[in-house]
Amino acid sequence: MAQTWGLDFSQIPSWEATNEFIRRHELHSMKAQQKFLIEAWGGVERRLRREIKRRTRISPFLLGASVLRTDEFVHRRYEEMSKALYARPGEQVGVDPWRDLESSARMSLARAVDAFNFLEDTELAEVAHQHAHKVAALVGGVFGCDIKYSEDTYWDTCPISLMHRRWGMSVGFTATRRCSLCGEDLDLCEHLLGTLYEVKIQRTDDGTCNACGHHSCSHIDGDIASVYPHAVKGDLQVHEISWVSRPRDPLARFTRVEFDPQILAHSLGKEPDGRDVRCYRCLHPCESFTTLQE
Structure with a gap:
């Protein structure tokens, strides 16, 4: 995100920084943590969208190749960004930067979770665990996540949440x-x-x-x-x-788990009744792992 579009991430909250604030100010309740986290991440999306718009206002993607040749610098920038977006230089390409950024960020989260699953029993496990949390907080804080609703059921499909359920499937x-x-x-x-x-x-x-x-x-x-x-x-x-707790294939994991409707209703304060529900769990401090025995 920073390299392709040159975005400034220095003012964006990090998972470590928000965790430290929660610890230092003793925000023990989920409600207090959520209020702080929403405030901390509020405005990040708007700020990044504004910066992207500023950088792409005179977009070379909207110009013909003949016009681009009149400006060597713009043409060079066009070629670099075209390669980054898998387009051939000289083509007229419609670009949705925000969609591309979100897709890349969510793919990074999936790969970070995969890395932890492979490194679980190694000395790099905790490094991979912390890294997955950092990526998840960036994805959730910038792009937001909703709890999936289908088949009259709310499902936990969050990669970082499912990563903390340490079990998988083994085929005989x-x-x-x-x-x-x-x-x-x-x-x-x-x-x-x-x-x-x-x-x-x-x-x-x-x-x-x-x-x-x-x-x-x-x-x-x-x-x-x-x-x-x-x-x-x-x-x-x-x-x-x-x-099993350790599947032979480290990636043989569940991709969704049904939410207990009573627990979900209690946490929301009322029945969700099929409406969209925004999830903030990836912004919170880690609540440890759940094992098969538990």
Whole structure:
């Protein structure tokens, strides 16, 4: 956000700074914290939108390529921003900076949560945990978040909230392992893992390359390539799906959890009745993790 559009983030609150204020002023109640956080983050969106508008008022994206050539500096800036937004220089491109910024910010939050899930049992776990909170506060404070309502139910889909629910899913299944080169049982065929073999490149009916197992690759049908054999799983049968504290795949996590309607109504002071509900949880201090045993 700062690099692409040159925005000044020096005056924007941070998760660490607001946490320190809450601690120093002993704002223990959720209501007191929320009042302070709304005031602290209030106006940030308006200020950033105003700055973006100022920087893009004479927008090179609205000009033809011939006009851009008359101003080398503007044209150079146009090329740089076009690349940042995946557009080819010279094209007339309609741009919604705020939408692009929000999309990038929310993607950053998703990646930060993924990083913590991978680093959970390492010495970098707390660093990843703190980083995810910082990104979440920026997303929630600048762009805002609403609680998702669908199927007559309110759902917790907040990445930072779900990250603190330390459980996931593990699939119990059986499958055969066949050799990628000959299609026979990997334990019985003549090909050895870790040994190079020359094969003629061919693709299956679904487009899978017999050399690398990918659909899109640089191998050309009919060419000869030296490749290592690998296991190809088939005849997959799922037997059960379990809730576990450490899923084999760190990203095998729940993407939404139903809100208890009574707890939600109590926190709001009345029944939400399907209306939009703004969420501020990502701005608050961390309330620790919930484990499967709890």
